[in-house]
Amino acid sequence: MNRFDYIRATTIADAVAAGSQDGAAYLGAGTNLLDLMKGGVTIPSTLVDITKLPGLDRIETLDNNDVRIGALVKNADLAFKSEFASNFPVVAEALLSGASPQLRNAATVGGNLLQRTRCRYFYDTASACNKRAPGSGCDARGGDNRLHAVLGWSEACIATHPSDFCVALAALDAIIEVESREGRRDIPIVDLHRLPGDHPDIETMLTPGELIVAVRVPAAARALTRHQRYLKVRERTSYAFAVVSVAAALDIDGRTIRAARLALGGVALKPWRADAAETMLIGAEPTRASFEAAAGAALADATPSGDNGYKIELARRLIVRGLARAAAGTPDRLPALPASPFATLAGEIHHG
Amino acid sequence: MTFSLQLTINGGGRTIDLDDPRVTLLDLLRERLHLTGAKKGCDRGQCGACTILVNGRRINSCLALAVSHEGAAITTIEGVADGDTLHPVQQAFIAHDGFQCGFCTPGQIMSAIGLIGEAQTGGDLERVRENMSGNLCRCGAYRGITEAVIETINAEGAEA
Numbered sequence: 001m002n003r004f005d006y007i008r009a010t011t012i013a014d015a016v017a018a019g020s021q022d023g024a025a026y027l028g029a030g031t032n033l034l035d036l037m038k039g040g041v042t043i044p045s046t047l048v049d050i051t052k053l054p055g056l057d058r059i060e061t062l063d064n065n066d067v068r069i070g071a072l073v074k075n076a077d078l079a080f081k082s083e084f085a086s087n088f089p090v091v092a093e094a095l096l097s098g099a100s101p102q103l104r105n106a107a108t109v110g111g112n113l114l115q116r117t118r119c120r121y122f123y124d125t126a127s128a129c130n131k132r133a134p135g136s137g138c139d140a141r142g143g144d145n146r147l148h149a150v151l152g153w154s155e156a157c158i159a160t161h162p163s164d165f166c167v168a169l170a171a172l173d174a175i176i177e178v179e180s181r182e183g184r185r186d187i188p189i190v191d192l193h194r195l196p197g198d199h200p201d202i203e204t205m206l207t208p209g210e211l212i213v214a215v216r217v218p219a220a221a222r223a224l225t226r227h228q229r230y231l232k233v234r235e236r237t238s239y240a241f242a243v244v245s246v247a248a249a250l251d252i253d254g255r256t257i258r259a260a261r262l263a264l265g266g267v268a269l270k271p272w273r274a275d276a277a278e279t280m281l282i283g284a285e286p287t288r289a290s291f292e293a294a295a296g297a298a299l300a301d302a303t304p305s306g307d308n309g310y311k312i313e314l315a316r317r318l319i320v321r322g323l324a325r326a327a328a329g330t331p332d333r334l335p336a337l338p339a340s341p342f343a344t345l346a347g348e349i350h351h352g
Numbered sequence: 353m354t355f356s357l358q359l360t361i362n363g364g365g366r367t368i369d370l371d372d373p374r375v376t377l378l379d380l381l382r383e384r385l386h387l388t389g390a391k392k393g394c395d396r397g398q399c400g401a402c403t404i405l406v407n408g409r410r411i412n413s414c415l416a417l418a419v420s421h422e423g424a425a426i427t428t429i430e431g432v433a434d435g436d437t438l439h440p441v442q443q444a445f446i447a448h449d450g451f452q453c454g455f456c457t458p459g460q461i462m463s464a465i466g467l468i469g470e471a472q473t474g475g476d477l478e479r480v481r482e483n484m485s486g487n488l489c490r491c492g493a494y495r496g497i498t499e500a501v502i503e504t505i506n507a508e509g510a511e512a
Contacts, residue, residue, distance in 0.1 A: 006355070006373035006419055031415045035396050047373070076409075080472070100486025101470070102403055102463065107409040191503070220367050238485035336478035 001037045005046040009053060012213065013061050015182055018048045021187055024049050028072065028111040031103050036116060040125050041132060056213060059084055065219035068177075071110030071212045075165070076101065078109060088217055089330045090228040090247050094168035097232045097339030100239045107345025110212040112165045113176065113192065114204065116243055117269070119148070119159035130156045131200040145306030148242060150315070151299075152268040157200030158305035160266055162241050164339070167265035170273050171247035172221040177214040180207055188293055189215075193270035195203055195269075200269070224249035224261060229325040231318055232265070242266035244315045244321035245339070250286065257290070262298060262323070274298035277319070286327040288320065295319035296324040355419045361385065362431025370419055376435035377421060378402045381428060389429035389458045394489075400487035403459040403466070404428050410466025412486075429458035432465065440508060441465055444500035452491035463487045464501045468508075475505040 009015035019026050021047030027033060036042040050056075059081055062094040067088070069078060075095050078084060085092035088094040099107065121127040121139045126136035140148055140158050166189065174189045190203055206212075211214040228249035235241040245265035251258040261279035262274040277294035284290040302312045321341055335343045355370040363380075368380070378395070381387040381404070390413055393401035397415040404413045405427040432439040441464045444450070451457040463484060473479035481494075481499050489497065 001374050004373065008420075009421075027420060028418070029415070030417055031397060031412070034415045034417065038396065047417075049417075051420055052422075076470075080470070099484055100400065100412075101467065102400060102410050102412045102486045103397060103415075105409045105417065105466070116406070219498075238482055306451075336476060337482055 001034075002040070002043045002045075004044055006049065007046060008049045012053055012211065013031055015050050015053060016142065016179055016209055016211050018046065019211060019237055020181060020189050021046060021141075024048055024209070026211060027352050028108040029074075029106040031099075031107045032111060032115040032150075036123075039123055041116075041123055047186070050211070062216075065222065069109050069215045069217070071108060071214055073109045074102040074105060075099070075107045075109065075112060079104065085223055085334075087225055088168075088172060088228075088251055089225070089334070090169040090171060090230050091165065091217070093230040093334055093338045094232075094245075094247060095165040097116050097245075097332060098164040098231060109165075110216055112163055113189075113212060113215070115163055116203075117159040119145070120163045123160060127329060129157060131196070131203070134201045141162055141306065143306070146310075147241075147266070148308055150302040150304055150311050150339050151264075151272055152195040154196045154198065154200070155303045156198055157196035157269065159196070159200070159269055161197050161268065161270050163228065163271065164232060164265060165273040166193070166241060167245055167263045168247045169215065169217070170271035171228075171249050171261040171263040172217055172224070173261075175216040175218065176212055177280045178206060178218065179212045180210040182207075184213070186216075189271070190273050196269050200258065203269075221249070223251045223259060225250055226330055228261075228327045228330055229322055230339045231322040231325065231341045233314060233318060233341055237337065244311055244318050246315075246318045248319070248322035248326040250281075250323070250326050252286055252327060257286055260294075260323075262294065262319065264298065264315060264319075267302070267311065276300065276317075281323075282348050286323070288324065290325040291320045291327075292316075357418065357422055359421065359423075360425040361387070362427060364511070368418070373417065373419045375416055375418045377404065377406070377416045380418040381413065381426075387430050390462075391455055391458060392458075393456070398488075399459075400457070400463055401459040403462040403487065405462060405466055408466075408469060410463050413499050416501050427462070427465075427501050430464055432461070439465070441468070441500065441504050444504045444507075445497070448496040448500040448503065449493065450496040450500040451489075451493050455490075456487060456489045460484070460497055464497075464504070467501065468505060470471045473505065475502050479503065480505075492505065 025044035391401035393399035
């Protein structure tokens with residue numbers, strides 16, 4: 001690990017001032033950052049420790065019924081907060097399908113949003129990577145790319161975003177609150193991460209030094225509470241990143257879908273909101289035919305970036321299954337294996 | 353620059369002067385305090401051999417900077433027995449052959465103690481397995497490990 005200066009910030013203003021300097025990085029739990037620094041993938045000259053900032057560790061319901069989650073709330077604490085998990089179960093299921101219990105106990109909400117791709121060529125400093133070293137090329141193209149992107153990729157970068165949490169948040173139209181020296185602003189999570197284009201080294205819409213202080217889940221998402229699931233295909237049963245994942249949420253009135261939300265993980269360099277599929281579902285009946293049509297629309301623009309054409313069909317099938325599970329109803333308790341596409345429905349159904 | 357830290361380690365207060373902010377909790381414990389129970393397996397958060405409790409919660413000590421943990425209460429495998437009386441999880445690991453070579457065992461036991469504190473499994477086999485998934489055992493002692501955790505939960509009503 002490179003040497004760095006360490007600053008422990010005590011106010012948000014101090015943190016942002018220090019974090020805006022060249023070479024500075026914010027330190028939350030460090031579960032991703034320290035891993036990257038040990039590998040020499042990122043070499044910040046200053047770490048600005050934000051873990052002692054006051055007021056960022058709260059989960060609160062606002063007057064308008066939005067829920068505001070402080071950026072320093074631990075992933076596990078959010079998933080286990082019963083009032084939150086019962087209202088937004090797709091978020092809890094996504095969180096608990098990611099990483100390990102130890103990592104979820106440490107990792108913060110803000111850090112989860114800004115974790116870096118797990119593309120092995122990004123991690124391997126001997127490989128060409130336009131994200132790590134702009135202009136050096138992309139060894140994932142033509143390399144081992146079974147797990148790489150099938151939507152929104154470019155010749156410069158075919159990596160995927162690794163977060164499960166972000167996929168669920170994208171489905172629920174979450175808002176990110178950020179603060180810089182210019183003040184505070186909101187960014188819809190669907191706009192936070194950038195597609196690679198010609199500049200995969202520029203990963204988010206954040207300006208240098210801009211600090212995530214909170215995530216808001218809008219009250220409107222409460223209409224979808226009774227019908228939402230997160231499903232995730234992994235290469236082992238647990239503690240693995242998504243090959244493909246789906247966050248599905250429905251508002252069903254009798255036999256008609258009143259509202260639909262669908263987001264995909266593991267397919268692109270950002271959580272991928274499937275707007276066209278949602279449009280097709282609204283007003284449709286919650287049937288397999290409707291779900292298959294929506295799945296087709298969601299992947300209409302997908303193309304393999306290498307040996308990963310299978311992910312397109314896999315994503316279609318997972319969408320159908322995710323929508324069917326959501327339509328069947330949110331389980332009264334999270335399954336033993338959160339987000340497992342193989343779990344049976346028996347005994348899981350509480351809401352009609 | 354020196355960083356002065358106040359930590360509680362296995363119940364005892366310690367003042368630690370760090371000359372380097374790069375020191376992880378794992379390296380602090382092993383290299384500077386000579387508490388070598390927590391193991392350095394992968395050093396990248398993938399194997400769980402370094403699991404300790406920080407303020408009662410299990411974390412990977414290899415991915416935690418010591419300097420960021422001012423005021424924390426840390427429990428390692430050295431701190432769980434009561435004199436010569438083993439912790440119930442330690443006792444259960446012996447009873448169920450929850451290890452072979454023993455390298456992952458301190459992390460497994462600390463993770464199990466953390467799991468019991470989280471009270472999410474109800475002693476259910478699949479939930480225990482899922483909630484122990486952050487600890488790898490290359491000898492493949494998973495069956496004994498799982499049995500030991502479930503027995504401890506059932507014996508104590510520990511999660512209730």
